[in-house]
Amino acid sequence: MAHAYTPGLKVTERAVIRKTRRLPLLGEVLVQQGAAVSPDTIVARTNIPGNPQTVNVANSLGVEPEDIADFMKVKTGGSIKKGEVLAEYKSFFGLFKHTVTSPVDGVVEMISTVTGQVTLREPPIPIEVDAYIDGVVEEVLPQEGVIIKTEGAFIQGIFGVGGETQGVIRVAVEGPDDILDEAQVKSDDKGKIIVGGSLVTAAAIKKAGEVGALGIVAGGIIDSDLIEYLGHDIGVAITGHEDVPVTVIITEGFGRMRMAHRTFELLKRLQGFRASINGATQIRAGVMRPEIIVPGYQPQEVAKEQDLSQGLVPGTPLRIIREPYFGQLAEVVDLPPELQVIETEAHVRILRAKLADGTIVTVPRANVEIIEA
Amino acid sequence: MPEEKAAFTLDREINSVLATDCGSTTTKAILIEKVGDEYRLITRGEAPTTVEAPFEDVTAGARNAIREVEELTGRTLLDEKGVITPRRPDGTGVDIYMSTSSAGGGLQMMVAGVVKTMTAESAARAALGAGAIVMDVIAVDDGRKPHEKIQRIRQLRPDMILLSGGIDGGTITHVVEIAELISAAEPKPRLGIGYNLPVIYAGNKDARPHIKNSLSKKVDLRVVDNLRPVLEKEVLGPAREEIHNLFMEHVMAQAPGYNKLMSWTPVPIMPTPGAVGICMQTASKEYDLSVIGVDIGGATTDVFSVFGEFFNRTVSANLGMSYSICNVLLETGVANIMRWIPFDINEGELRNRIRNKMIRPTTIPQTLDDLIIEQAISREALRLAFIHHKSLAVGLRGVHRQRTIGDTFEQTGSGETYIDMMDLGLLIGSGGVLSHAPRRAQAAMMLLDAFQPEGITMLAVDSIFMMPQLGILSTVHPKASMQVFDRDCLIKLGTAIAPTGPSGGAKDGDPCVKVELEVDGKTIVEEVPYGSIKLIKLEDGKKAKAIIHPSRQFDVGKGHGHTLETTVNGGVVGVTIDARGRVFDVPQDKALRNKKLVEWFTAMNLYPEDLLKKYAQV
Structure with missing residues (x-):
């Protein structure tokens, strides 16, 4: 794999961002191509079939399944309200009456003379998809959704929890080494996305939730603090659906990890801007990383586009992502083409990199990621 | 075949x-x-x-x-x-x-049956054997209320559903009840918005009109022969075949570029694990051995077994070395991982390292400590996946199974596993952590610790994971497939000799086994005490006559204390005499455990000597 390298996470002041907003089932698209949208604009809508309920009428009436059609008060396709009689059976010339009432409002969908079950369908559930970001509808996907385009600042994290939300960015610490603890969370942080440095503590997340903050961005988190916040452990790296009040985005990894200077500085410049964030992470083919999007941000000076077409070359800025230099920033010095033996005795492709303090170290190429602009 | x-x-x-x-x-x-x-x-x-x-x-x-x-x-x-x-x-x-x-996530299925341990279990075996990941098993008696089952069916978006239930001519009510739940749930497929979900019906044939009545308007219904026509018999072929057909028609046809890929080849594209299963079955037949194979990946661990005519595959969807590495930690607990690490490491530090591997899954260990940690985790992932496999590789439950292979196997009508570790002849490991272990002995040791084979077992690793390709090739050219499998795919690690026992209260250091190996006209004699391991070099391609004398509390296949004469194969590691007993566990006491780990690792020449000496001093 000649071009095998880890592309790294995007941290950029100005990017063209496209978001596909898709319904889970076919439905109706509510906006047209070229329309300007804001995060809460509903762009598509559908109805998913209502919840079904099954009632075993044969058992409840004490009759044979094949006979239940005779006792149904509402036929297939008929509507019924909760508590109304669904089926009735009279015996001994009407002296004894057994009835079954509907547990829900709905429609009788099926009467089974095999099992004696009746399926009731509750009213359809409307599902709406919003735009999530400020932007313009670039493309309409008929009956499915839209693609929204915007330009602005874009930062990817490495791991997150919690879903989509919007809030105003506030940097709560002095530098990327600082810990975001509960003391840094203010009572007026309602609606804010609070930025920390190397670590966010469980106490800080808890307080952020209490004051109504919507998001937190920090370099690292301690494994046990994350479990405490979620109330359960995470086994597989698919997140974003947690029912949590604050979306948390980690930019570097687990443990106390200094936030990359570049990320921290950009977040400082974005202070006061409204951002759309999403903690959803999926690490597999089709990797999805958490993100911070600030549509419309205009940097004073746009940095030159980095050319990544060649992958790693001498001078490429990178981050080491495994022990023994985990978290350190470095620059490629050279890339010997031949396989080399590392401490584990494995034969791997390596590179030599210069750390921030000038030390030259050898690292497997699999253990670095390019810091993308 | x-x-x-x-x-x-x-x-x-x-x-x-x-x-x-x-x-x-x-x-x-x-x-x-x-x-x-x-x-x-x-x-x-x-x-x-x-x-x-x-x-x-x-x-x-x-x-x-x-x-x-x-x-x-x-x-x-x-x-x-x-x-x-x-x-x-x-x-x-x-x-x-x-x-x-x-x-694109392979083949993801939901299966349903009437009785959880009978038709539903048969359906799960059919799906797994065809190469699917089974997302859930729905059964009348699975303990969930009807609305909970409907909710679950709605939540999942499988590629297809396999529905079974009832024997031919038996009661139809229960299987129709499950069909009605599926109908009510109106499940949607994972791929292809707007398409109908394929549902294969492989249950009581008398229920077919009712199943069609319930489902045909809402799903793409396919009907095949009952997979349990009578209680005593399981016929999985037709269901598996239909799964493969639908995999091509629906899953592959929806996946980007597959129509083009299909036009390149006259052989139907096969799900990777299904092809590996075929490769294992062909190998078992070719070598005339019972085979267990394991493929440990980033997200999942597949285990295959072929004992006689019985082939089984299980996939532990959330046991892997990167994407789902944290689930290994969650399922086994940090203490079980730390028991394979011969040095002190802070528990919090270990947990953070495992999480960092999850979020950056393509990284590799650079330090020996890190390598040892990763191999410790793999032992636990393999062990758990094998436990899972044994729970599904069972005889038909609640019935007297038709004995089709004579008296080779015990009657397992009670649902006991038919995995007989003493009968196991070949254990094949695959996946990065095994195939790319820097020293081959490390792969051998991970297999020994996780699977604990008994008696005489050949150990091997797949050199570059070409079993999927060899599996599909074996369907059109078995000879070519097996020649490459034997010469280029398998790296033979060597033979493990592992006595079971002790049957009484043997102590560490008591006599366990004496092995006489005749190599190149010379006889090597090794007496290995209980609790120890000894490695004898025997090159790949060489065979040695072996006379194995277990002491009276131990058994190598002929009974306690009875001598076994056999031929053992060499390999890149050699012949390992594993006298740690079966089933063995590492000592609870931390200092003693570290001492034993260092002793075993040294005996197997697992890591550089300097490092092991350093650990021994700690």
Whole structure:
């Protein structure tokens, strides 16, 4: 794999961002191509079939399944309200009456003379998809959704929890080494996305939730603090659906990890801007990383586009992502083409990199990621 | 022969074969050619899989992988239409091309049956054997209320559902009840918005009209023979075949670029694990041995077993070394991982390291400590996956199974596992952590610790994970497949001799086993005490006559204290005499445990001597 390298996470002041907003089932698209949208604009809508309920009428009436059609008060396709009689059976010339009432409002969908079950369908559930970001509808996907385009600042994290939300960015610490603890969370942080440095503590997340903050961005988190916040452990790296009040985005990894200077500085410049964030992470083919999007941000000076077409070359800025230099920033010095033996005795492709303090170290190429602009 | 057969027969002599496996992250191509009288692996190439954006065309990755083969051989195999077949007189192209695939999440299924431990379990076996990941098993008696089952069916978006239940001529009520739940849930497929979900019905044939009545308007219903026509018999072939057909028609046809890939080959594309299963079955038949194979990946661990006519596959969907590494930690607990690490490490630090591997899954250990931690985690992932496998590789429950293979097996009508570790002849490991372990002895030790084979067992690893390609090849050319499997795919690690016991209260250091090995006219005698391991070098390709005398509390297959005479095979590691007992566990006491680990690791020459000495001093 000649071009095998880890592309790294995007941290950029100005990017063209496209978001596909898709319904889970076919439905109706509510906006047209070229329309300007804001995060809460509903762009598509559908109805998913209502919840079904099954009632075993044969058992409840004490009759044979094949006979239940005779006792149904509402036929297939008929509507019924909760508590109304669904089926009735009279015996001994009407002296004894057994009835079954509907547990829900709905429609009788099926009467089974095999099992004696009746399926009731509750009213359809409307599902709406919003735009999530400020932007313009670039493309309409008929009956499915839209693609929204915007330009602005874009930062990817490495791991997150919690879903989509919007809030105003506030940097709560002095530098990327600082810990975001509960003391840094203010009572007026309602609606804010609070930025920390190397670590966010469980106490800080808890307080952020209490004051109504919507998001937190920090370099690292301690494994046990994350479990405490979620109330359960995470086994597989698919997140974003947690029912949590604050979306948390980690930019570097687990443990106390200094936030990359570049990320921290950009977040400082974005202070006061409204951002759309999403903690959803999926690490597999089709990797999805958490993100911070600030549509419309205009940097004073746009940095030159980095050319990544060649992958790693001498001078490429990178981050080491495994022990023994985990978290350190470095620059490629050279890339010997031949396989080399590392401490584990494995034969791997390596590179030599210069750390921030000038030390030259050898690292497997699999253990670095390019810091993308 | 395996049940699954490709709908293709050879119409020409095959001298060159190109096969790809489009995995979830990497597409691997191998070129096989006839060299003299036998088929050999010529070279291989690989490239990232391109099912996802921005490429969204699986053939781009396949072309890249094949291009690497072209570069390495200096031959032209591709043109603008695809792979050139058959091979032309000027040497371009190959005689046949074929492919397997697990890209885009593989084949994800939900299965349903009436009784959880009977028809539902048979349905799960059919789906797993066909190469699927089973997302859930719904049964009348699964303990969930009808609305909970409906909710669950709605939540899951499988690629297809396999519904079974009832014996032919038996009661139809229960299986129709399950069909009605599926109908009520109106499940939608994972791929292809607006398409109907395929549902295969393989239950009581008398219920077919009612099943059609309930389901045919809402799903794409397919009806095949009952997989439990009578209680005593399980017939999985027709269901598996239909799963493969639907995999091609629905899953593959919806996946980006697969229509093009399908046009390159006359052999139907097969799910990767299904092909590996066929490879294992062919190998078991060829070597006349019971086989267990394991493939430990980043997200999942597949275990295959072939004992006599019984083939089983399980997939532990959330046990893996990267994407689901944290689930290994969650399921086994940090203490079980730390018991395989011979040095002190803070528990919090270990947990953070495991999480960091999850979020950066492509990284590799650079330090020996890190390597030892990763191999410790793999022991637990393998152990848990094997426990899972044994729970499903069972005889038909609650009935007297028809004894079709004479008296080789005990009657397992009570649902006991038929995995007999003493009968196991070949244990094959696959997946990065095993195939790419820097020292082969490390792979052997991980297999020994996790599976604890008994008696005499050959250990092997798959050199470059080409079993999927060899599996699909075996459906059209078994000879070529097996020759490459034996000569180029398997790296034989050697033979493990592992006495079971002790039957009484033997102590560490008591006599356990004496082994006499006759190698090149010389006899090597080793007496290995209980609690120890001894490694004897015996090169790959060499065989040795072995006389094995277990002491009276131990058994190597002939009974306690009874001598076994046999032939053992060498390998790149050698012959391992594992006298730690079966079933063994590491000592609870930390200091004693570290001492024993260092002792075993030293005996196996597992890591550099200096490092082990350092650990011994701690």
